[in-house]
Structures are given as C-alpha cells and as structure tokens.
Amino acid sequence: MGEALIEVRDLEKVFHVRRRAGRWRRTREEVRAVDGISFTVDRGSMVGYIGPNGAGKSTTIKMLTGILTPSGGRLRVAGIDPARERTRLARRIGVVFGQRTTLWWDLPLRDSYALVRRLYRVEEARFRANMERCVELLDLAELLPVPVRQLSLGQRMRGDIAAALLHDPEVLYLDEPTIGLDVISKAKVRTFLRDLNKELGTTVLLTTHDLSDIEQLCSRVMVIDHGRLMYDGGLAGLREIGDGERTLVVDLERELPPIEVPGARTVRVEGPRQWLAFPASASAAPLVAAVAAGHPVADLSLREPDIEDVIARMYVRGAAGAPEVV
Amino acid sequence: MGEAVRAYMLTAGMWMRSTMTYRLSFALTFFGNIVLTSLDFVAILIMFAHVEALGGFSVAEVGLLYGTTSFSLSVAHVLTGELHEVGSRIRDGSLDVMFVRPVPVLVQLAADRFALRRLGRAAQGLAVLGWSLPQLDVDWTPWRVALLVTMLLSGAAIFMAIYVLGAVFQFYAQDAAEVQNSFTYGGSTLLQYPPTIFGRELVQGVTFVVPLAFVNWIPTMRLLGRDDPLGLPGFVDFLSPAVAAALLLVAGLAWRAALGTYRSTGS
Numbered sequence: 116m117g118e119a120l121i122e123v124r125d126l127e128k129v130f131h132v133r134r135r136a137g138r139w140r141r142t143r144e145e146v147r148a149v150d151g152i153s154f155t156v157d158r159g160s161m162v163g164y165i166g167p168n169g170a171g172k173s174t175t176i177k178m179l180t181g182i183l184t185p186s187g188g189r190l191r192v193a194g195i196d197p198a199r200e201r202t203r204l205a206r207r208i209g210v211v212f213g214q215r216t217t218l219w220w221d222l223p224l225r226d227s228y229a230l231v232r233r234l235y236r237v238e239e240a241r242f243r244a245n246m247e248r249c250v251e252l253l254d255l256a257e258l259l260p261v262p263v264r265q266l267s268l269g270q271r272m273r274g275d276i277a278a279a280l281l282h283d284p285e286v287l288y289l290d291e292p293t294i295g296l297d298v299i300s301k302a303k304v305r306t307f308l309r310d311l312n313k314e315l316g317t318t319v320l321l322t323t324h325d326l327s328d329i330e331q332l333c334s335r336v337m338v339i340d341h342g343r344l345m346y347d348g349g350l351a352g353l354r355e356i357g358d359g360e361r362t363l364v365v366d367l368e369r370e371l372p373p374i375e376v377p378g379a380r381t382v383r384v385e386g387p388r389q390w391l392a393f394p395a396s397a398s399a400a401p402l403v404a405a406v407a408a409g410h411p412v413a414d415l416s417l418r419e420p421d422i423e424d425v426i427a428r429m430y431v432r433g434a435a436g437a438p439e440v441v
Numbered sequence: 442m443g444e445a446v447r448a449y450m451l452t453a454g455m456w457m458r459s460t461m462t463y464r465l466s467f468a469l470t471f472f473g474n475i476v477l478t479s480l481d482f483v484a485i486l487i488m489f490a491h492v493e494a495l496g497g498f499s500v501a502e503v504g505l506l507y508g509t510t511s512f513s514l515s516v517a518h519v520l521t522g523e524l525h526e527v528g529s530r531i532r533d534g535s536l537d538v539m540f541v542r543p544v545p546v547l548v549q550l551a552a553d554r555f556a557l558r559r560l561g562r563a564a565q566g567l568a569v570l571g572w573s574l575p576q577l578d579v580d581w582t583p584w585r586v587a588l589l590v591t592m593l594l595s596g597a598a599i600f601m602a603i604y605v606l607g608a609v610f611q612f613y614a615q616d617a618a619e620v621q622n623s624f625t626y627g628g629s630t631l632l633q634y635p636p637t638i639f640g641r642e643l644v645q646g647v648t649f650v651v652p653l654a655f656v657n658w659i660p661t662m663r664l665l666g667r668d669d670p671l672g673l674p675g676f677v678d679f680l681s682p683a684v685a686a687a688l689l690l691v692a693g694l695a696w697r698a699a700l701g702t703y704r705s706t707g708s
Contacts, residue, residue: 132703177705182540184701198701217538221554222459230455234448234544342649 120318121156121179121285126188128342148174148325150342151188158285159311161319163333165326172322172340176290179320180210193285206235209279209317213291214304216275218263224274225259228281242281249277252307269300276307287311289321293328300343305331330419337428345429353429363391363399365406367415376405387413448544452552466557474561482507482569485633486561491665496637502665504573505637509589509657510632511566513596514625519553519559520597521698528611528618534706547605579664588660591682596656598685600625600664603651605692612699628653646669655684 120379128149136142149171150310156162166172177183178190181197181204190197194219195204210217218227235397241261250256253273258266266274272292279287289308293301309319309332312349335354338346346353372383379402393402393422399417406412460467485507489500498506527550530536539549547569579585607621615622615685628647636658648654648671662669 177537180541182537183703201540202543202545205541208541210541212534212537215534215538217541219455222455226455226459230451230523233451234542 116354117156117157120158120193121194121320122189122191123155123175123179124153124189125180126152126190127173127186128171128178128183129186147342149185152339152342152344154189154337154344154347156286156318156320158315158318159312161308161333161370162321163329163336164320164322165324165329165336166345167340170339172339173290173338174342176210176288176320176322177248178242180207180208180288207285208218209282209284210270211247211275211279211287211289211292213272213289213294216263216271217280218271220264223248223260223262224255224266227263227274228259228278229360231278231281237282241283245281245283246277249280251291252310253277254303269296272296272304273307276304280311283315284317286318286320289319289323291323292321293323293325301325301328308332353423360392361395361399361401362418363393363406364416364418365382365389365391365410365412368411368413371410374406374410376402376409377404379404445545445548449548449552452544452549453555456552456555458610460558470558471561472661474558475565478511478562479568481482482634495635496635498635498637499576501573501576503633504569505577505664506635506657506661507569507633508566508568508573509593509596509661510591510629511569512563513566513656514567514600514698515560515563515631516593516597518562518605518625519555519557522559523553523555524551524604524608525618526550526553527608528615530610531615531703532706536703537705546700550608560684576707577665578688579666585664588664588669588679592660592664594655595685596680599652599656599688600629601679602685603628603653605689605696609692609695609699612703624651624653628656632657640696643669648673652688 126149127147130146130148132144132146133141134144151302152171152175164172164175173185178185179192179197181201184198189208192204193274195207197204207389219230220225221298222230228246231237237245250259253276255273255277258270258274261270263271263274275282276292278291287308292308293304296304303327309321312319312332319332321332334349336346336348336350337344338353362382363379368387371389373384374389374391376391377393378397381389382392383390391402391406393399403415482504485503486500488495489503493499495503524547527536530550536546536550539546542549603624604621605623607618610617610620628651631639631643631647632653636654644654644658648659658679659669659673662679663675669678
C-alpha cells in the first residue's frame with residue numbers, strides 16, 4: 116500500500132552465552148534470538164508483533180531502535196541504519212517501554228517534558244500543540260507537577276507515551292504498552308493510540324502479551340517464535356489458520372436441555388446460559404435465527420475466537436511438522 | 442561535539458535546578474563533604490606532628506600533592522562520576538532508554554544526577570593548596586603557574602578517562618564497579634603521598650600502565666625542582682596534557698566498542 120518505512124531483510128541476532136561445564140571448563144553456546152527475519156512496515160500502518168516469552172520480540176525492537184547491533188542482515192528505518200546512525204534515528208522515532216520509564220525518575224513530569232523538548236530541539240509552538248493534545252487525551256493535567264517516581268503504573272505509562280510523541284516521531288514503538296495496567300488505563304491507552312494512528316498517520320509497531328491489544332488496534336499481525344517469523348498477515352487470516360471457532364453465547368429464559376441446531380454444537384451449559392461453537396468462516400445470522408426460532412431467548416452475544424488459542428494451535432501444528440505458515 | 446556539550450549542560454542544568462529546590466539539603470551535603478574529606482588531610486597533619494619529612498617531602502610539599510589530586514579527582518567526579526552506575530543501569534535495563542534519545546549515551550550517563558555538592562572535595566583540595574603553596578620555596582614564574590594549572594586540568598581529564606574506562610569494564614563484568622574505585626579513589630590516595638615512599642615497580646606501573654603519575658607526581662617534581670623517581674628525560678614532566686588526551690582517546694574508542702557489544706537485558 117504505502118511507502119515502506121521499516122525494511123528488515125534476513126535480520127539476525129546471535130548471542131554467545133558462556134556456561135560452566137565442570138570446574139574450570141566453560142563452553143560457549145550460541146543463542147539465535149532472532150534468526151533470519153524479513154518484513155516491511157508501510158508508513159501509517161499499525162502492526163502487532165506477538166510471540167511467547169523469549170521469542171525474540173524485544174530483541175527485534177531493540178535492533179530497530181538502535182539499542183542492539185544486529186549480527187547479520189539488513190535493517191533500515193526511514194532509510195537510516197539504526198546501529199550506525201542512532202542519534203539521527205532517535206529524532207524520528209518514539210519508543211515506549213512497558214517495563215521501564217524513559218522519563219527522569221526524580222523529576223516532575225513537567226520538567227521531564229521540558230528536557231525532552233530541548234534535547235530533541237522541538238519548536239515551542241509545536242511542543243505546545245503536542246503537549247495540549249497529549250495532556251487532554253491522556254489525562255495528564257493533574258500529573259504534571261508530580262515526580263515520575265510517585266506516579267502509578269498506568270499514569271507513568273501515559274506520561275511515557277506523551278514523552279515519546281512530543282517530537283512528532285514518524286514511527287512509535289511500544290514494547291508491552293499495556294502490561295500490568297488495569298482495564299480503564301488499558302482502554303485509555305488503546306483509544307489514544309488508535310486516534311494517533313488515524314489522525315496523525317503515525318506508524319505504530321507494538322509488542323504485547325495481551326492479544327486484545329492486537330484485536331482492538333492492529334490490522335496486521337506478525338507472530339514470532341524461536342527467532343523466526345511464523346505468520347505475517349491479517350488478524351482474520353490468523354484465525355483461519357488456527358481453525359478458529361466462534362462462540363454464540365445464548366441466555367435462555369429458563370434452563371433447558373442443550374440446544375440442537377445444524378451447523379453448531381453446544382460446548383457448555385450453565386443454568387440458562389449455553390455456549391454454541393461454530394466455524395469462524397460461517398455466518399452467525401442463520402444460526403441466530405435458528406436458535407431464536409426454536410427457543411425462548413432472553414439475550415445473545417457473539418464471541419470471537421481467542422487468538423491465544425489460535426497461536427497455541429499454530430505452535431502445535433508447527434511442532435508436529437506441519438508446513439510453516441510463512 | 443557542540444551538540445554533546447549542549448546536551449550535557451541541559452541535563453546537568455535540569456538536575457541542578459531540581460536539587461536546588463532543597464537548598465538546605467544541598468548546603469548540608471556540600472559542607473559535609475568538605476568536613477569529611479578534610480579529616481583525610483588532618484590525618485596527614487597528625488603524621489607530620491611526629492616526623493619532619495615523609496620520603497624526603499615536607500608537609501607543604503605533601504599538601505601540594507594532596508591538593509592537586511584531590512581537586513582533579515573531584516572535578517572528574519562531578520563531571521563523569523555517574524558513569525560508575527553503568528553496571529547497575531545495565532542490570533536494571535535503564536541504559537536502554539539512553540539509546541533512544543538523540544544524544545550520545547556517554548553524555549546522558551555522565552550528566553545524569555549531576556550533583557554540584559560533589560565539588561565539596563574540590564573546594565577542600567583548593568583550600569589545602571592555598572595553605573601549602575605559600576609555604577613552598579618556589580619562584581612562581583608564569584611558566585610554573587601555567588604548569589600548575591595544566592597539571593590540575595590534565596589530572597581531571599586523566600581521572601575522567603579512568604571513569605570512562607571503568608564504565609567500559611562494567612559492560613563486560615557488570616559487578617565490577619569496585620575496580621573503578623580502586624583506580625579513582627585508590628589512585629588518588631596513592632597520589633597524595635610522595636612517590637619516593639613507594640616501590641619502584643608500583644611507580645613504574647602508574648607511569649607506564651595506568652598513567653596516574655601524570656596527574657600530579659611527575660609535573661610536581663618539576664615544580665619543586667626535584668628529580669623524578671624513575672629518572673625519565675626532562676620533557677616527560679610536561680607531557681601530562683598529551684597523556685590525558687591520549688588516554689581520553691583510548692577511553693572513547695573503548696566506549697564505542699563496548700556500546701557495539703551491548704547486549705541489553707531480557708525484556
């Protein structure tokens with residue numbers, strides 16, 4: 116679709132780990148954290164990057180931001196080689212680490228922002244406009260005089276996101292942006308990111324454990340495991356691959372025996388509530404009609420397949436020697 | 442370079458303003474620093490109450506050695522002392538953050554938590570110098586004054602390079618902050634005393650291996666009109682700025698190499 120902002124070709128990161136083997140001997144072991152990954156990310160897109168712990172997600176992000184030097188392959192972000200021109204790249208990207216703050220721990224939020232402004236040489240007018248936007252949408256007004264160390268996790272995360280955006284980065288990387296946040300904070304962060312992408316066209320690449328982040332934000336997902344890209348495509352495609360099933364949750368007016376309708380099977384019954392599973396590719400409309408025609412229905416809701424299941428299934432298939440997805 | 446200095450000043454300025462909001466606390470730690478480090482020199486004075494000279498050096502001459510190394514170390518400590526923390530920053534992952542800002546990592550790290558109160562030791566060093574200089578039998582020609590000033594500045598630069606090298610070492614051995622201490626604080630303690638009281642091998646080590654002798658020992662011998670203990674050619678007495686520059690260059694290159702091998706932490 117658009118112009119490629121991030122280009123990754125055969126990217127590798129190999130760590131050498133020394134292990135004790137016996138009293139004096141030490142063996143050198145090679146750990147391929149990222150093992151030949153290729154992808155491009157177009158300007159203005161919003162991409163989720165997921166995988167289990169230790170899959171190589173953070174290592175990839177760290178190479179994209181210039182923190183780690185790749186062991187092999189080619190890497191360009193906005194035409195810049197991150198490892199060689201780190202400071203030039205830094206002016207054009209924003210980074211948010213879920214696990215640690217990019218703000219100055221002992222300084223009030225306001226002072227942190229002032230320092231960011233001067234380090235990045237952000238013009239006064241642009242700074243003021245960006246601040247206004249972030250303060251309003253991220254609800255920061257009351258937090259500005261508070262030292263960062265006194266902020267709650269959710270507040271700190273919002274503060275961090277604002278700090279990463281004051282210099283109008285072309286791409287925003289978020290490493291586990293919703294980790295440890297409560298439901299309300301999560302919702303705030305997600306809404307903000309969605310608007311940011313829509314209104315300012317900022318490219319967003321996020322890693323997460325929380326698959327609902329991806330469901331709500333990203334049209335494209337990359338799945339990584341053991342340093343390799345297992346899947347790269349739309350969310351819907353990922354569901355198909357995992358043979359996903361959707362679930363119709365039916366609340367009946369009273370307790371009844373399991374509903375029997377064609378094209379679905381009842382997987383669970385709990386008092387008047389029943390769960391009906393049907394293929395993700397099938398339409399829910401005829402099923403709803405069939406259920407409503409034969410039963411006293413009080414309420415209905417549709418549940419999309421859980422991506423976590425899908426990915427787990429994908430891993431099982433991968434391990435069983437099935438053809439690789441990519 | 443200009444960009445780096447600017448970023449350093451911005452960050453340091455921010456920290457100064459933030460510490461200055463607690464003026465009393467600043468004053469207490471600043472003067473506390475002076476008092477504490479002064480006890481150091483009191484110990485030397487007590488020693489001289491029992492002996493006339495130490496390794497052939499009078500109390501004023503030892504004061505010169507003490508004041509110069511104390512001042513140089515303190516200036517280096519104010520400007521780059523925070524580099525000492527790099528090991529714990531590698532461990533807790535906060536070093537990562539410095540890579541994503543448009544400023545050299547070394548500058549950010551050095552300027553972080555910039556604390557003027559550390560100058561307390563420099564003030565004490567200057568006070569000791571002020572006490573000992575008038576007692577010395579030295580004809581203060583402009584050349585000798587220039588030698589003294591370049592000695593103080595080169596000494597600070599040498600200690601800064603050692604702070605950087607210590608930080609580099611912590612990339613490879615993350616719990617090794619104490620190694621750095623042994624060269625900075627340990628080195629400075631060594632330099633407070635005349636080289637004549639130490640073994641020849643030690644003096645050679647701090648001349649040729651870790652060139653601490655250029656902080657004050659070698660130029661001071663010229664100031665006091667003494668022979669240097671290793672009998673090196675006369676021009677060596679003026680080499681401190683060159684040694685400092687070379688050491689800074691080595692430290693800079695080593696730092697760059699260390700950043701290239703940085704492995705970050707798990708998450």
